[in-house]
Amino acid sequence: MTARMSISHRISGVLLMAGSVVFALWLITAAFRPAYFDMMMALVNTKIGTLAMFGFSFLLYYHMCNGIRHMFWDMGFLFKLKNAAIANWVVLLSAAGLTFVTWKCVCEYM
Amino acid sequence: MGCPKKQKIESDLAKAKGLGSAHHGAEHWMAQRVTAIANIPLVIWFVYSVMAMKGASHAEFTAYMAEPYNAFAAILLIISVFYHAVLGAQVVVEDYISCKCFKMMKLIGMKLFFTALAVACIFSILKIAL
Numbered sequence: 001m002t003a004r005m006s007i008s009h010r011i012s013g014v015l016l017m018a019g020s021v022v023f024a025l026w027l028i029t030a031a032f033r034p035a036y037f038d039m040m041m042a043l044v045n046t047k048i049g050t051l052a053m054f055g056f057s058f059l060l061y062y063h064m065c066n067g068i069r070h071m072f073w074d075m076g077f078l079f080k081l082k083n084a085a086i087a088n089w090v091v092l093l094s095a096a097g098l099t100f101v102t103w104k105c106v107c108e109y110m
Numbered sequence: 111m112g113c114p115k116k117q118k119i120e121s122d123l124a125k126a127k128g129l130g131s132a133h134h135g136a137e138h139w140m141a142q143r144v145t146a147i148a149n150i151p152l153v154i155w156f157v158y159s160v161m162a163m164k165g166a167s168h169a170e171f172t173a174y175m176a177e178p179y180n181a182f183a184a185i186l187l188i189i190s191v192f193y194h195a196v197l198g199a200q201v202v203v204e205d206y207i208s209c210k211c212f213k214m215m216k217l218i219g220m221k222l223f224f225t226a227l228a229v230a231c232i233f234s235i236l237k238i239a240l
């Protein structure tokens with residue numbers, strides 16, 4: 001479990017990089033190619049676009065929470081197997097919770 | 111990765127060269143943490159902004175980005191996240207690609223690409239905001 005969490009941190013980091021290229025294009029098209037900007041906004045509004053945004057948000061939260069755990073490790077905490085196992089669940093559940101709250105807000109208020 | 115390996119005995123220095131983080135391990139590591147901490151508030155701002163911009167028109171988006179606070183946060187986000195991501199990806203490349211010349215090509219290409227992308231982003235923000 002802890003090993004799987006570790007490789008997922010790496011995978012999530014690399015996927016976030018791919019996602020950040022898309023967000024960069026979003027910004028660049030907004031400045032220089034408004035027609036493509038509108039196209040990107042329309043794409044996000046499709047089912048696949050929404051799913052991609054959902055996935056990105058979870059990966060981002062997961063990477064953030066696990067990154068914070070990484071820094072606890074660097075400071076020498078949470079090394080005991082039992083604590084590491086608890087931290088796995090804290091990270092996963094916080095990421096899931098943050099994703100849930102975000103999308104609940106998106107659905108209700110945005 | 112099918113790259114011809116030199117068969118002669120290398121000095122330790124020659125071995126260490128080209129092994130990436132072997133040169134500046136500590137600085138690299140530190141920069142990764144500093145940007146990781148900076149990323150936390152910036153990413154929260156980013157998520158909020160993307161939520162606020164759901165279904166926004168081009169005019170609404172540019173009006174939002176032109177707000178000084180938002181332009182400021184966006185530029186910080188670009189610098190911190192891209193720097194963090196390139197540092198991170200560097201470690202990934204170093205870990206998985208064993209051929210030296212191929213590794214160097216990847217690292218240099220990646221850094222050039224993300225630097226260019228970051229500059230393009232900052233330029234875009236300034237164009238919208240100013």
Ligand code: HEM
Pocket residue numbers: 009010012013014016017020060063064065066067068070071142143146147149150153191194195197198199201202
């Ligand atoms: C939200 C705040 C973030 C925090 C707290 C964070 C934290 C961290 C930490 C502590 C590491 C080092 C892990 C290690 O030493 O093994 C790391 C690695 C990495 N991060 Fe982040 N990060 C964040 C956001 C991002 C974003 C937005 C991206 C991509 C655009 C990203 C991409 C990466 C990559 C590619 C790695 C390297 C993975 C590896 O070496 O296995 N991170 N992150």
